[in-house]
Amino acid sequence: MELYNYFRSSASYRVRIALALKDLAYDYKAVHLPKDEQFNESYAAVSASRLVPLLRDGTNTLTQSLAIIEYLEETHPKPPLLPADAAGRARVRALALDIACEIHPLNNLRVLRYLVHDLKVSEADKNRWYKHWVETGLETVERQLAAAPATYCHGDTPTLADCCLVPQIFNAKRFECRLDHVPHVMRVFDACMKLPAFERTRPQACPDAE
Numbered sequence: 026m027e028l029y030n031y032f033r034s035s036a037s038y039r040v041r042i043a044l045a046l047k048d049l050a051y052d053y054k055a056v057h058l059p060k061d062e063q064f065n066e067s068y069a070a071v072s073a074s075r076l077v078p079l080l081r082d083g084t085n086t087l088t089q090s091l092a093i094i095e096y097l098e099e100t101h102p103k104p105p106l107l108p109a110d111a112a113g114r115a116r117v118r119a120l121a122l123d124i125a126c127e128i129h130p131l132n133n134l135r136v137l138r139y140l141v142h143d144l145k146v147s148e149a150d151k152n153r154w155y156k157h158w159v160e161t162g163l164e165t166v167e168r169q170l171a172a173a174p175a176t177y178c179h180g181d182t183p184t185l186a187d188c189c190l191v192p193q194i195f196n197a198k199r200f201e202c203r204l205d206h207v208p209h210v211m212r213v214f215d216a217c218m219k220l221p222a223f224e225r226t227r228p229q230a231c232p233d234a235e
Contacts, residue, residue, distance in 0.1 A: 029068065029079040031058045032231035033199075035129060035192035037078040040082040041231075042188045043094045045222035047101045049058040051080075055233035058134055085126045091125055094185055106185045117179045120169055120186035124193050126161035132196070152200060159193070163210055166190070170209035176216050183217060192219050195228060 028044070028051045046053055056062050056077050063075045071086060072079050080087045082100075087093045107114045121233050130136070130165030132155050140146040140154060170178065178186035194214045197204060204211055217223045228234060 026189065027054050027081040028052070029054040029056050029072070029081075030077045031056050032228045032234045033196075034058065034077050035131075035196050036076075036125075038195065038226065038228065039090045039125075039188045040078045040080065040093050040097075040190035041226035042183075042191065042223055043097050043106060043185075046104060046106065046183060046188075047097060047228050049097070049101060049190045053232055056232075057233065091121060091189075094188060098185075104182065106183070108179060114177060115142070116173075117184045117186045120166060120178050123162070123166050123169070124186075124189040127165065127191060128159055131158040151158075155200050156202045159200070160206070161199050163193070163197070163202075163204070163207045167207040167210050170213060172213065175207060176213075178213055183220065183222070187213065187217050187223075190214060191223055 026045075026049065028037070028040060030053070032040065032055070056068060058077065062068065063077065071077055071081075072088060074088060076091055077086065078088075078093060079107070080093045080096075082096075085096075087096055094106065107117055112127075137151055137155065140151050141148070146154070173179075175181060177183050178190060190210065191214055194204070194210070224230070
């Protein structure tokens with residue numbers, strides 16, 4: 026397998042975690058987003074969206090981090106990243122989507138660039154935008170975790186939800202977001218970071234880390 030990704034991309038980090046949890050080997054292919062390498066002809070030829078991550082598995086080319094992780098779950102079901110029961114799977118997917126769809130899209134590189142370059146938002150206001158949506162979005166996750174406390178987001182083993190939570194916290198820390206208001210979120214984050222799959226795939230450990 027080949028994974029095209031950028032070390033600071035939280036969506037890429039999600040997939041790196043899933044691959045590590047399932048102990049799947051892959052070739053790391055760096056795509057430097059701030060340098061616009063995603064628009065290079067060679068990458069544009071394989072990625073219609075010009076986004077990362079992108080996973081190549083044999084003849085299959087897969088995009089969108091959650092779709093990639095679900096593919097890995099179906100093709101390599103052990104260890105599972107989704108619970109066995111329907112209600113548990115729905116809860117884990119909801120937690121993952123609270124992060125991947127409600128927080129992340131408002132704060133990814135394309136949005137921040139548009140705010141600054143096109144709308145002429147100041148650096149300070151850009152950071153205020155980032156912090157607002159991350160901090161309020163994590164409050165939603167906090168309430169869900171507080172309602173059913175466990176070692177990880179759902180139960181005593183990492184799931185798809187944890188694959189999404191940890192990268193979002195790394196980004197939140199990088200932008201100096203407030204996190205003292207989400208103790209359950211941070212408890213789960215700390216538990217995840219004790220596992221090699223999360224630690225060895227963190228942004229600073231990537232080959233393209235700056």
